[in-house]
Amino acid sequence: MAQTTAIKGSQLAFTNFKASETLRSLAQKPLDLTQDGALTPERINKYVQEACGLKLLYATDRVTDEVMEALAELAAESNAVEKMKSMQAGKVINKIEGFPSEERSVLHTAMRDFFDHPQSARIAKEAAELERAEIDKLKAFLTKISFTDLIMIGIGGSNLGPEAAYRALSYLKKEDRNVHFIANVDPDETARVLENVDLNKALVLVVSKSGGTLETKTNYNFMARKFEQAGLNPKDHFVSITGKGSLLDNKNKFLECFYSWDFIGGRYSTSAMYGAVMLSFALGFDHFWEFLRGAHEMDRTALESDIHKNLPLKLALLGIWNHNFLGCHTLAMIPYSSALSRFPAHIQQLEMESNGKHIDRHGIRVDFETGQIIWGEPGNNAQHSFYQLIHQGTPVIPLEFISFKECQFGDDMVIDGTTNQEKLLANMFAQAIALATGKKDDNPNKQFEGNRPSRIILGEKLTPYSLGTLFSLYENCVAFQGFIWDINSFDQEGVQLGKVLAGRVIKSFEGFRSTGKETGEYPLGDAYLKQLGL
């Protein structure tokens, strides 16, 4: 699957760690979960780790104490926790040594560093102070508005995390407050929102750090014209979240401008203003504050040097075991919680944009697999969809389940002896067991090979606080994997080429629109226009 022609493989840290060698050797004969006595109640109760109210149950991973020791050694050799400390302290870690690169600090953790044990390093403190000022601005802003609907225009990091959080917490939504998301440049997406919103009562939030994102800039202009056509002044309805000095940083055109900074990547920005404005509008500021508190407490956990106390690091290491040593190149993320229906799409971006890299921090082509393919849908739904392949297909797909003891609305009932929430949890536990143990049968079509790894993340209830811990858990897990692989998880140069070529094809369309024929300036673009019948 991989193109793994390393240029100078021998220099790659990850490949050459002593722990990597140990793990490669252990992976030759990993624990067989289908063996009699492999999965026991004792094992289920043994492989458990808890932090900030989240429990990780990993008895159904193919690990032993020996594997866990080697993974701890891998964390130590790669200085994973030291690197996390550097990140949270504001060191410039977003860079590629020896080549022009972004050269930035990575300080999303500062966006919630307002609680116990704040960072003492100057840069981190300054970042937190900048954000504190935005929060004060937001609080003042919230007292002045009376809109019922918020249209949030933003794509990628300006959309996925915030929308996942909104769906997760909408049980707390204020009456008469609704949020609509426009990410795509697809005109049908805009039309669908316009069908459902009274513009008179609508606040529009335009989110782009650079101010120049094609889709967001276009949808901003599109929507501003719609307001004008309705006899409304966009200035009375539009707010922006952007970098200082961008085209969107303009109080003549916006009711308010909130700021983001170059030390916060889009995909790490739900706890910054990207999430703050929308969630505070929809749920109230106090709920957003609890989200921050949860995220901060998990950030603190990520500084623990013992892997058995550091939940994000543990999760990162289990992922690396499956991915780099057992050869499983995708991860199915299955929340047994309908409220988390968009959470896999957020984690998909977080992981794949951060760690989908082919060079290490020194510009050397890696000779191992980096970021994996994350995908998923909620369970039980997934059981009635793609689980056939997970149980009996040819690839082995590890699963990460997420669920909660209690439901959100509290509107449950006992049917045939159990509540719906209990049935939901029972299904998840049963899947972990079934995937691990498999089942022998004389009919090959009823045979289950088993030995499919999975793990469970279990919380009490999906609340702003626990959602904050989940966001931080994965942000820090992804960072740890990048630290261990020695790659830069914080840039995204891989999206640039497509943008440049899109600009050229747009020019082809523009040329055709103004002259009625091909311009000849970009023959490949023209060829596709021809296929459209232009």
Place this chain on the structure above:
Amino acid sequence: MAQTTAIKGSQLAFTNFKASETLRSLAQKPLDLTQDGALTPERINKYVQEACGLKLLYATDRVTDEVMEALAELAAESNAVEKMKSMQAGKVINKIEGFPSEERSVLHTAMRDFFDHPQSARIAKEAAELERAEIDKLKAFLTKISFTDLIMIGIGGSNLGPEAAYRALSYLKKEDRNVHFIANVDPDETARVLENVDLNKALVLVVSKSGGTLETKTNYNFMARKFEQAGLNPKDHFVSITGKGSLLDNKNKFLECFYSWDFIGGRYSTSAMYGAVMLSFALGFDHFWEFLRGAHEMDRTALESDIHKNLPLKLALLGIWNHNFLGCHTLAMIPYSSALSRFPAHIQQLEMESNGKHIDRHGIRVDFETGQIIWGEPGNNAQHSFYQLIHQGTPVIPLEFISFKECQFGDDMVIDGTTNQEKLLANMFAQAIALATGKKDDNPNKQFEGNRPSRIILGEKLTPYSLGTLFSLYENCVAFQGFIWDINSFDQEGVQLGKVLAGRVIKSFEGFRSTGKETGEYPLGDAYLKQLGL
């Protein structure tokens, strides 16, 4: 990635086709799309195939005329088209030779065989007549009702295809008609629907062929009680779609009962009553009829023996080339159309549940990869999410783009020289080019290896007719891949073990609920209950 220990590999047809040998040899040195002159306007215009208004553009696949010839040979050797003819004629193809299995015909194509060139085989004709009677029943039913909201209770095939179709066509929705879907047993999913619906005006559609699906049965009971609590009689509001004689086939409890049959798999049933009742309620019957017409015309195309006239077969073969010969084990499905946002989830089920199999039709363990992992999100959104990994990550991920020349609502405008729809299409074309050609750069972080295959499915506009062609295109593509691999794409034994074990864990919950302590009857289940703090 695969567990490919074949038991009797030498007997496996797919492995031993002469064409497979040719393709393995061609795959040693496949076309390099990054070479100068590899991707040209001529190539873009050459590798095009059209059927029923859909164009497949596959210049950015790593194929040559030689590869296409070998793929045609593979289709011939595997008798793919003959098997399709047998399927559509109603032969019993859902079976495993020599072992107890479902032993059924596979006749979803009969559910839309009401137009030109109907099947003449008796079994297929009878199936179409059965469905025609249901359609007449549905038409009569539609004239008698005055509900504004439809709550559709069903999971898996009873949810994913219908919901994807509803989202795709909701631009045609009648005013004051809304549809809500409840799939999961999660009580928060039910609560969220109840928040938004006036039960007085709501029709509830309960969909389960067996009548015994845990989630659907539970949600049916849950919702019936909610109606009773609101002083309403469920019988006046509930209709079912089920198999004759099931627990849901009861006119004393349902306003109407529509039928499905054992020759229609859930995932193949959107054109049967599963889609018919809901889509006709929401959009009107005539639109649903156009959906059927589109699907039927693509079914006819699937009977063409020339691969260059048979679009579903061509698509199947290109997938097999990437999957079995170039070693790409996932497929990202990226609709550049927000209306198709749930289409990838439907195709994910369709492919992975159909072809996620480890044995062939004779019960022999396969020694090659069968069903692949399908996942995806709409573009442009995906460009700002996981495309980083697709361009610069370590695995090679083929992409299948779907898009349309025109938008649905017609509410577009020219901004900076082009419409939004043009910008959307431009981005898709640019991605196909960028992924194929890559880009050299002295800075390794700005280097793009390229040679990433993709293809484009292009239609005029997403309408009921074109959506019908798309549904059929993929249903037939999946069937063709199964025919070529010689597996049974129409059962789903792999979901059974999880159901059985879920029943046992539910018993653990029930025991705990009634006695306040562990029952000891299922120690693994009890261990997980203990982790919940029970």
